[in-house]
Amino acid sequence: MPLPDLNQLRTFVVLYELRSLTATADRLHVTQPTVSYTLRQLRARFGDDLFHRQGHVMVPTPRASRLFGPLHEALAQIDATVSSPDEFDPATFDGELALALTSIGEQTFLPPIMPALARAAPHLHLKVERLDADLVADGLLRGTIDLAVTVSLMESPHLWRTPIRSVEYVALSSAAHPLPPTDPAMFAGRRFVRVSARGGHVYPLQAMIEQGLMAQVKLTVEEYATVPAVLEATDLVVLLPRHVADVFCGWFPGLRIAELPWPARSTPVAIYSRGEASLSPAQRWFRSVMFEAVAAGEYRVA
Template sequence: MSLVDLNQLRTFVVLYEQRSLTAAAAELHVTQPTVSYTLGRLRERFGDDLFRREGHVMVPTAHATQLFAPLQEAIAQIDATVHVPETFDPARFTGQLVLGLTSIGEQTFLPPIMAALAREASRPHLQVERLDSTDVEDGLIRGTVDLALTVSALDSPHLWRTRVRGVEYVALSSRAHPLPPTGPEMFAGRRFVRVSARGGHVFPVRLLTEHGLMGEVALTVEEYATVPAVLEATDLVVLLPRHVAEVFCGWFPRLRIADLPWPGESTPVALYTRGEARLSPAQQWFRSLVFDAVADAGYRNRAAE
């Protein structure tokens, strides 16, 4: 069996991240035929295709997916050992950072994050990617997303996770059509807006299902952005996190928050990045900045202990 050298493994990692021979060649500063040749050697070494071309995309095989995370981590540790880290100055950083957020994450977390960047006098290009709970883990591991905030529990040994905010669900409706005091019958005769769980907020659907209210769903939408205006114009009700409801009430003063008649806490919002060894100085700084900007006092105090 042929040996594999560090440059071949680095080519594999970059190709897995980029999913393109051309993009991998550009990042490695070699020609595309060189990447193709190295891929051929890797296929011989591992006895697997590793990547299959689908259109313009190089799709990894199951074996390649198993190999990627440990090889990426090993190369990152080697790089960290042999390279002297440069002093990082946030005020001089103008590179791109990619932040994964849901639509309500954009509405609740972006303002404090942008304010924190302004206080640091840092001018990166912050690109927000719409977070989909089904593929955020892959984006973080590959490095196409630098940091993500989500209620989805990503149980991967290759990701770093810290909780930043508890999530308590409440009911939101128009003040013109207020809900009665909290009790078992508070939703009698009311209909609901259901929002897609694509971003990881599955708890409202679970509550509606457990309490026999799914049949009262009058409207299903993909995003939360349009929900406040719909509530103001109707007698519909939506279940959503309290911190989001408070933001909506600030924008739409004719809305009103009501406590739920059942336990309404779900998994907390957590901040995810790749493991420590695989983070650049810019990513480490950004992770700390985001945590300080969005974590509530309880979780901040725990981190300081």
Template sequence: MSSFDLNLARVFVLLYETGSVTATAETLHVTQPTVSYSLGKLRRHFDDELFRRTGRGLTPTAGAQRLYEPLQRALADIDTATRQGDRFDPRTMSGRFTVALSDLGEATLLPRLVAAARADAPRVSFTVRPLDVDAAESQLRRGELDAFVATPVLTSHRTVRIPLFHERYVGMVAAGHPRIRGGSVALPDLAAEHHVTVYGPSGHVVPRSLLATYGLLDRVAVEATRFSMLPYVLERTDLVAIVPEYVGEVFTASHRLRLVRLPFETEPIEVALYARHEASRSPSQRWLVHFMAEVLGELVSPAQLPPSSSPNSHA
């Protein structure tokens, strides 16, 4: 290994995590031919193809899979030791980040994120894209996203998943619903009502799955692709929706709605932040991931917050 260039290890780790020559070149601020040349040297050094081209980008071979963990760990140790002067200061440096959120995230999490950024990182700005859970990891790998927040558990060696908080599902109805009264609803009463559900690219499949479990899909009167329409539909009708509790609290704070306990237990959902591996992030991206995890990592009830304040999180 005396002839092994440490820069080749960084190229290898980035190729493994991004699956893309283009993304690796952009991260390292070099040309794509430079990355391809380095890959050739890696292949000769290890006498292994290391990566095969597929429809999903570069797929690691078994040999590459064995090499990844020790090389990634070694680079992480080196980066930790040498990164003291490699910092992103959001108070003095400008940064624009692209994040993907579901419409629920835009309505409930984005205001907290932006409020905290305006207070602590005034030179930072955000571009927010709609979350497509099927495409988000590829967008992250290609450098089109810096991070995204999702509830589905996505497993990939090219991304890291950082849990933020758990929440349960509740029922949401109009404040003056003619039949559902009190703080809970019995199963026969829920089965007698008509429902509105959301089913689309944001990945929230639990409400529809719960209705299917109890044979209530034929009671769905409206099915849409975005949660943001729910408060407007519910406060003008007698329909019922199943929503994450925190989302329901946000909606009831600004609409004539109320929440009720469901007649069955639901598995708590975990909302998580997804990003590239730390070794693959730029200094500004490392700051962003830490900032988002800190701000969004504590589930704070809207009722506990003054209207213009942002939560101080320590998750």
């Protein structure tokens, strides 16, 4: 059986990314029957269904998932070879780029990144997607997300990662109910807020379990956004990254940071994207601007 041609492989890659025959046809400017015919040819060539329909979604098989990364990178290298290296001009770019952030990532990183984007690409539309640590790698590989910023460690040969700042954890409480500084018994009798680890910050939960503090949790929330207002009005305590605590204290002067009485560091916050060969010129530019805007001093190149 002959090898698939480039158009067939491109159809496979786009279908994997979009999970829809109709959307794939629209993206490739062909008819839906053409996409269906190409899929039948690919199924025969690879001896696998490649995609199963579940409702309106085309769900890839394990074989399709193994094929996607290498085929996407190969097509991206071909596109980069035949395209002009100077074809991307951020000043005239009026498309959309997607950035995955947690709620605290929005609060920490959007203030520096938005002015940088406005200066370089005034017509760009930035779409912020809520980051779910369990789903973000798939979104990056499929191209539904251009960049992600997270402490989650995603070990994939098809993803590019660079640290942008270290993460140190502290305790935050109301100034009306301060914590003793670095006292091993500083949390005796105190009540805690627990925040979901879906955004990747798993250290606070791990520390509370290890230190026997889970019985003192009185409030569990999904996001950090409402935590500072709750802390200011109560005697509750939360464990969170220092750079986030600094932002919250700037908004709520009635909050106070306390050092933890044990070592409290995790993997660094990092920017993730597709691998270098798979990036479009717009994505490559976006990644460089993002790094310059948000990287802390310890990770910048002099």
